[in-house]
Amino acid sequence: MPIATLKRLVLSLAVPFAMVLSGSVHAQQVEGIAAIVNDQPITTYEVRDRMRFILSTSGIEPNEEVLVQVREQALRSLIEETLQLQTAAEFEVPVTDEEVDEAIADNVARNGMTVAEFQRELESTGASIDTIRQQLRAEIAWSYLVSGRYRNRIRVSDAQIENALERLAESASQTQYRVAEIMVTLPASGAESDAEQRIMAIYGALEQGAPFPAVAQQMSDAPSAAAGGDAGWLSAAQLRPQVAQVVQQMPVGSISNPIRVPGGYMIVALADRRDGQVTEQFTLQQVTLVSSQVTPERRSALERSAADVQGCADVRGAFARVPEAIITDLGTVGANALVPQIRTALSGLESGQASSVLETAAGLQVFILCDRSIGGPGMPGANEIENQIVNQQLSLLARRWLRDLRNDATVEMVGEL
Structure with missing residues (x-):
């Protein structure tokens, strides 16, 4: 207007x-x-x-x-x-x-x-x-x-899901912020003063005690408006740079001043903050030759078996030439629960490969990597990631269609x- x-x-x-x-x-x-x-x-x-x-x-x-x-x-x-x-x-x-x-x-x-x-x-x-x-x-x-x-028309590839999981895992290992947002976009006319008047009126209402979720739901231009502005847990890398700079300095429970961002203005509320809690997870099988059973011949047999192993389907058969070896299914173990020697041995392995023979307090050991994943509180699975990508694309296409209808x-x- x-x-x-x-x-x-x-x-x-x-x-x-x-x-x-x-x-x-x-x-x-x-x-x-x-x-x-x-x-x-x-x-x-x-x-x-x-x-x-x-x-x-x-x-x-x-x-x-x-x-x-x-x-x-x-x-x-x-x-x-x-x-x-x-x-x-x-x-x-x-x-x-x-x-x-x-x-x-x-x-x-x-x-x-x-x-x-x-x-x-x-x-x-x-x-x-x-x-x-x-x-x-x-x-x-x-x-x-x-x-x-x-x-x-929307197709989500396995590569997109894997890339999204990797980015999410990387950001989730960093400090995370539970953020709510209100966005006022610049009008099509580019009149910044109109957007500035809107954001200042909204900020004034918040200062007078209006509930942030209710104001966001009615006044925000962001897709998160339907959820009362709740943008979920985000790392600094997932926030706009101008917003991240402010959020990192905010005490929990506070509301920012209006922040100028590309395309408009934002006000953010910091609901909570937490340390990154995501870790790498290994699904492992362990082969142990206890110290009392170690001989040069058995060491060589253990090394050959480790080099020849192909997956976790038949580990017992792969190490049949070392009958004294003890096979243990360790299940899924967090990287932070493993000693540095074992973490280092697993770091370069692909699924189905075995580590080199390690000398440990138990004797000689080999670890077979059955699977590698990222896990921790709130980490979504592949299906959830796919739905998120689809919904993001639908939201973007919906906004473009509505803009075209308006024009x-x-x-x-x-x-x-």
């Missing part, structure tokens, strides 16, 4: 400010058109209803400056939802009332409420449950559209509140 329009809006907020807070003015008395999206109107009543919903669910204390930003957010959301629902209608993607009801019930249950309690709370602020019904109907339709259009649409801003 142009700066001049914002100024006019501030000047015109005396009556709308009261209406947004109390909802005391009947809709028909103030009905008008706020915008037209491909010939479909968005009414001023719908904008006010969404504003009340944002204020009631985010905990933001309203003032004239905040209301300007909340109106911007409400109108932007309604325009995007209208485009999503128009596209769903074009592709004949239906969303039933039962699906919307179920989504509402799931949402309110996560907050420990019933639908009736939630509806009463909304009505006490002057908001209508119809606004969240539209929001969820658009979300459900959009998820169907994006999945139907792109899901079968191709005819959107006319008609009036104010």
Whole structure:
């Protein structure tokens, strides 16, 4: 919205400010058109209803400056939802009332409420449950559209999964930060002052005690908004450099000042910090020739068997020429549980290979590496990694599609509140 329009809006907020807070003015008395999206109107009543919903669910204390930003957010959301629902209608993607009801019930249950309690709370602020019904109907339709259009086109290779696991293991061995984020992106016009006004209004609301997750859910442009801004456990290497520099200095439980990043502004909250807990894991079999049984001939036989071994399927057969040898299945052992001598012997091995003969306190030993993996608290498996990659790509494609719809649409801003 142009700066001049914002100024006019501030000047015109005396009556709308009261209406947004109390909802005391009947809709028909103030009905008008706020915008037209491909010939479909968005009414001023719908904008006010969404504003009340944002204020009631985010905990933001309203003032004239905040209301300007909340109106911007409400109108932007309604325009995007209208485009999503128009596209769903074009592709004949239906969303039933039962699906919307179920989504509402799931949402309110996560907050420990019933639908009736939630509806009463909304009505006490002057908001209508119809606004969240539209929001969820658009979300459900959009998820169907994006999945139907792109899901079968996304292919995730084994190499991508392995690379992702390696990067994750590397970062997970470093200090990790549980971060929540709010992102305000620069508008298509590139007017940085608009984004700056939005982020400062959001920061002001947080300073006044508005809950970070609720504000993120309603006001953030990041994909994490749906999760209340929760970006999960991340290492400094996984954060934007500008954010990492700040997060590393933050005490747990604090919220940052607005941070300028490429493409916009961010505010981050540091929920927790932990040391890296991921270690390399070895699945091993052990062959031991105890000291009392060692002879030059048996040492040579042990060395030949170690050189000839091919995998863990028949270790006993591979070492049959050393009948005095004791075969032990060690299972999976963390690298940090092994003495340095054994870790060094295993470091260059491929799965199925045996170490050289080691002289240990037990006698002569050979270790056969059956498998090597990365493990530790929170480490996902290959299937989880694949789903993460797919969801990341779907999210990126969804944002691009919505941007294209917005650029191709005819959107006319008609009036104010």
